[in-house]
Amino acid sequence: MTYPVSGSCQCGGVTYTLLSEPKLVVACHCKECQKLSTSAFSLTAMVDADAVVFEGEMKEWSRVADSGNISAATFCPTCGNRIYHFNPTEPENIKLKPSNLSDTSLIQPSVHIWVSEKQDWFQIPDKVKVFDKQL
Known part of the structure; x- marks a missing residue:
């Protein structure tokens, strides 16, 4: 695959450019990710925060994960599409x-x-x- 590659939410209100290859791609089968994806699992690409350029308004939501860490999420306020997750104590890493x-x-x-x-x-x-x- 050639980088950069672009992405967007369903309505196009949030767009982004991924500048480089993800460090890791993970499929999470936890019950919370099943709720998020409305499927059997959720996919996550682990990337450095400086490897993505975002445009558009995003809202945040967070919860306490089983680990005790905060699991925060950004999403488009219009269509609700999740864009990325992050741990506020590790802002350099984006999921x-x-x-x-x-x-x-x-x-x-x-x-x-x-x-x-x-x-x-x-x-x-x-x-x-x-x-x-x-x-």
């Missing part, structure tokens, strides 16, 4: 939601986490790292 990229070919998770809460019908591909809970 980008890559399903809204214009080229989704980079969405090839090499790690599956929280498989202890995985839907029984989903089969995890061979040759990926698997964790019962968090990394």
Whole structure:
């Protein structure tokens, strides 16, 4: 894949440019991510904050994660599409939601986490790292 690659929310009110390859792409099977994605898991691309340029208004929402850390999320206030998650104590790291990229070919998770809460019908591909809970 060639970088930069662009992304946007469903309505186009928030756009962004990903300047470089993600450090890691993760599929999370926890119940919270199932709620978020309305599917069996949620995809996250771990990137450096300075590797993404955002445009448009975003709102924030947060909750306390099982680890005790704050899990904050940004989203488009018009269509509600999640753009990225972050831990406020680690602002240099962004957990980008890559399903809204214009080229989704980079969405090839090499790690599956929280498989202890995985839907029984989903089969995890061979040759990926698997964790019962968090990394």
